[in-house]
Amino acid sequence: MAKRERSRRHFLMAAGAAGVATFAMPYIKTARSAGKLLLGTWDHWVPGANEVLRKVCEDWGSANGVEVTVDFITSVGNKLLLTAQAESRAKTGHDIYVQPLWFPSMFRHRLEPVDDVVGDIIAEYGALHPSAKFLAYLDDAWRAAPAPAGSLNYASVSRLDLYEAHAGVDLKTIFPASEARDPALVDSWTYDAFLAAAEKLHAAGKSFGAPIAPTPDGNQWLAALFAAYGAEVVSESVEITVDSDETRTVLEYLSRLTQYMPNSVYAWDDASNNRWLISGEGSTIFNPPSAWAVANRDNPDVAKHVWHHDTPRGSKGRFRADSPFFWGIWDFSENISAAKDLLRYVARRDVVDTLVSASKGFDIPLIISHYQSNDLWAKSEPPHGVLYNYPIRGDEQPVAAGYPAPPEYAAQIMAQGIIPNLVARVTQGGDSFDDAISWAENELEGIMRG
């Protein structure tokens, strides 16, 4: 009897221990070990692009036994940022989350390092876009990998017919839809030449329009202009350098340029410039091809005269603002292994080509070889080759608002709209250069605090 009891006790103990061991044992998942993966990504502007991305991810999930769910989150009202803030603080939510521009820096402490993934991608497909490392390689680790969709830049988007009729400028000859550029002509497209054209177009009732407000578009086109004259607000070595001759040169330039812009630009949002061009009122905006794509649908007479091309050159070179998108894995994800496999998969050339095609050329891959080998932009129309120069083809250097300040500061410089507000203080508020710069210094001190 005693023996039987002991035996039963042993059996129960052994069963209990086995149960505990089963639950406590680290369960290492891989893509093929099934599980769930929740992806939160940007709700694309281009109709139809979301569905293609969903299918790509779900097909991969089906092939690998992973249940993939894709949530498309709008950037309107900063919902993308709000969701990221909420998830990073609550430590729950998606496994993979889209990380545009400065997000990898803002959420670096919550992002699983993906050096192995990015290393594999570079080894397979070659170098990434120059901005990628600056934005996503933080604290000696890659915090996010290139997203297959969403990356964009702010090309000049101009009306060929208006430039030719009112400014005497043939933009298509300067920036043709081929490699056959005339360097002298390209070199002649400076901010001074742009100012002269803007004056003539304004006189013809077809002004250049861009927001001078703390929106992404407002920050970005001004950042490219500041960089073209060597003006920076905070240096790479984290010093406030806004009080400079270069800044004064840019402010002087903008004092003249804004005379030829609509007064409403101080209240524009990121859709206002699109509407400005699509309505037929505007002659130039700085934007990705969304304005052209919508004009193609809503106002084809405008769309057939639109041309995407390089930004003007300043005394320190030619810069184009860009906004790379990454996908990062939250460190609280329960399926990091599968998430990494998905990041590797969506970097494949065929996948990226599919998504670029779905976005009608809006997305520019961060993997250089992927966009160099894709002829979608060259074939785009109307007019033929309208998007050829949307990916950077010439001497432009990518830049983002806040650069060259380290990302953690640059993100705040952009979010608080230091550059647009500095400009607006001078061009709308009538502040002297010194007063406006002094205000910016005061604001930047706030950003730099520990």
Place this chain on the structure above:
Amino acid sequence: MTVGVAVRGLPERAPSVRRGRFYLWLRRRSTIAVMMCFPLLAIITCLVAYPFAYSIYLSMLNKAETAFVGFGNFLFLFKRETFWLVVQQSILFALVAVIFKALIGLIAAHAVNTIPSKGQRKWRGMMMVPWVIPPALSTLGWWWLFEPTYSAFNWLLAEFAVPAVPWLSDVFWARFSVILVNVWVGAPFFLIMYLASLKSIPEDLYEAASIDGASAWQKLFHVTLPMMRNIIAITVLFSIIVTFANFDIVRVLTQGGPRNSTHLFATYAFRVGIESGDIPLGAAVSLFMFPALAILSFVILRNVRQRTVNI
């Protein structure tokens, strides 16, 4: 069965007394009242007290949320030019909006009160519409009317050869616009409160005043307003607090622009805390007006209580 009888038969005097006291305590009206308050207390604790305490805690951390800095964030704000602009704008916004809401509410309440009760309901309903629509939605409608380039108002003005008004791009007009929308949304609240108050004033008082030969203005100042004083005080207090805390109107219409001139505490806190990632400083901004509003609430509510006791 035997066991059961034995158990029931056991002398359990002491436990029985204890249970009886417990049941008596449970049946006390004060105990029941407290227990019935528990769900509300739990909600207030979770949704008000905890977030409030947590925001105070956050506001006392450094930017990286790794060290306690006491009132450092508040002292830091004192040195920021934009922050003082936000303080100025918030006070301007709240005072002007509340004054106009109170005035319009009072006039509208009197107007509705004069309508025969048969047709009054539909007027009351119609005038409540701005307050009932979610403000983010109605503000979006206003944004279309004010749109910087293609404003519907400006289109109408152009029909009469009136120059376009820079509703959202000029500092003065942008402030005007956000206050206008706030007044539009908030005036019905004053209307309904004042209307309820007006209906509670005994008709005898007006009859007595008429017999004494009082004019309409005299009735207003010597009968109506004194009788409405408590409701006015509470409504104004509530509105000041809510208007200071406004977020959606500015967020949708101007996003704080142009040149940060329309930011309120809530929108600036959002910009600094959420958009810039400096949560502690954002928490400090959002808490900045708390002491002033708490003192204001204390003073107004104490006066209301004293008047109620006197009555």
